[in-house]
Amino acid sequence: MNAPLRRLASFAVLFFFTAACVAQEQTVLRWNFQQGGVYKHRTVQRIRNELEGPQGNIQIVMDQEFYTTQRVKSVSSDGSTAVLEVTVDRVVLTMDLPTGKVTYDSAQDQAPMNPAAQQLVAALKPFVGSSLIATVDSRGNVQKLELPEALKKALQQSPVSQQQDDQLFRNFGGQGMIVFPEEAVSPGSTWTIGPQQLKLPFGTLGTTITYTYAGRVQTKEGVLHKIGINLRISSEPAQGGPVSIELSKHSGKGEAYVDENITHLVKSAIEQEMEIVVTAQGQKITQKVTTETQVQALPNTAGSN
Numbered sequence: 001m002n003a004p005l006r007r008l009a010s011f012a013v014l015f016f017f018t019a020a021c022v023a024q025e026q027t028v029l030r031w032n033f034q035q036g037g038v039y040k041h042r043t044v045q046r047i048r049n050e051l052e053g054p055q056g057n058i059q060i061v062m063d064q065e066f067y068t069t070q071r072v073k074s075v076s077s078d079g080s081t082a083v084l085e086v087t088v089d090r091v092v093l094t095m096d097l098p099t100g101k102v103t104y105d106s107a108q109d110q111a112p113m114n115p116a117a118q119q120l121v122a123a124l125k126p127f128v129g130s131s132l133i134a135t136v137d138s139r140g141n142v143q144k145l146e147l148p149e150a151l152k153k154a155l156q157q158s159p160v161s162q163q164q165d166d167q168l169f170r171n172f173g174g175q176g177m178i179v180f181p182e183e184a185v186s187p188g189s190t191w192t193i194g195p196q197q198l199k200l201p202f203g204t205l206g207t208t209i210t211y212t213y214a215g216r217v218q219t220k221e222g223v224l225h226k227i228g229i230n231l232r233i234s235s236e237p238a239q240g241g242p243v244s245i246e247l248s249k250h251s252g253k254g255e256a257y258v259d260e261n262i263t264h265l266v267k268s269a270i271e272q273e274m275e276i277v278v279t280a281q282g283q284k285i286t287q288k289v290t291t292e293t294q295v296q297a298l299p300n301t302a303g304s305n
Contacts, residue, residue, distance in 0.1 A: 029180035029213070029225070030138040032262045033082035037072040039264040040089075040298040045291065053285035058098055065092035067298075070264075073133070080138050087131040091124050126154035140179040178211065178227060178256060178265070187215035195234065203237040203245060214255075221266050224257040229270060242280060249275035254293075268295045 043066040051058040067090040073083040093104040104110070104121050106128040130151045135144040181191035190213075195206035212228035231252030237244055254270030269292075276287040 026184040026186050027213070027215075027225075028184045030079075030262065031082075031136070031140055031177070031180070033072050033075045033079060033138070034263055035072055035075045035082075037263060039070045041068050041070070041265070041295055042066070042298055043068070043293065043295045045293045048288075048290040050288040051285060052288075054283055059096075060098075061096040063092075063094040066090075081143065082136055082138075084134045084136055085131050086134065088127045088129070091128055093121065093124070095120075123154070126151055136177060138180075139182070140177045142177075178258070179209075181211075185213040187213060189213045203235055205247075206234040206236075208232045208234075216260065217257075219257065219266075221257070221259075223260045224266055225260065225262065227256045227258065229254045229256060229268075231270070231272060233274070244279040246277045246279075247274065248277050249273070264297060265295060266297050269293070 043064075045064045045066075047062045047064070049060040049062070051060075066088060069087045069089055071085045071087075073085050075082045091104075091106045093102075095102040106125070130148055132148075132151070133146040134142050136142055179193045181189070185191075190210055192208060192210045194208035196208075198205045198207070208231070210230040210232070212230070214226035214228055216223050217226045229252075231250075231254075233247060233250045233252070235245070235247035237246060250273070252270060252272035254268060256268035257266045258264070259266050272289075272291045272293075274287075274289045274291075276289070278285045278287060
């Protein structure tokens, strides 16, 4: 074989192996629901709230812990949908207020003395021990959501009552249910979900999430799928209201890790920063909010076939 033919053959072999490697890296991400699977998670969230206004500066720090259990009640014959039951088992709350420190643990059920904390605890109480039932497809889209009557009544008094089923499910305890893309992905692939709209008395908030697939990585928990997360929030103020609220700055990013068989979230970490300007009666208050959220699967999380 002469030299040009040898080079051509070498390129052909190189192309074949390169194409094979690319094909191998393509991954179709789908939740692999396991009937009878039980997945327990601990969510830790720290919120720092700084207020700058005519009366000076105020700083409030709130730490929250949510313990949740997700049970796979049933799975369709083709695995394309599943019925999930999500229960909030326990809530632990700590607040550093200008008037002092406040703590609350739903396992002890002792109401705090601070009036502001009492209102927050009263809003959280209906969630503890309550379960919602969600029908979810294998991409992670919520198709149907069922709430107990007591929880429905509690939500009617809350701004989250205007949330779509998908948002409510994730805020309630389904944070780990990432929405996967329709097409196959490879490391570096991105896909976007949203914007999802939330109507509030002062305007409308839109949340858009962009995911980036980083591939399989070795961690202390084993081989996991790593997915980058970028959050973007937009705001549209309500017209003619007595209070004007403008979201002047926002950034949010993090990462999530899903087990190799794609049955549940193993861990995630997200950081967000927001700056909000509130105008009322000619006065402006600037509110800076930093939120750090970490989710970790608990040791007794397990699935069964």
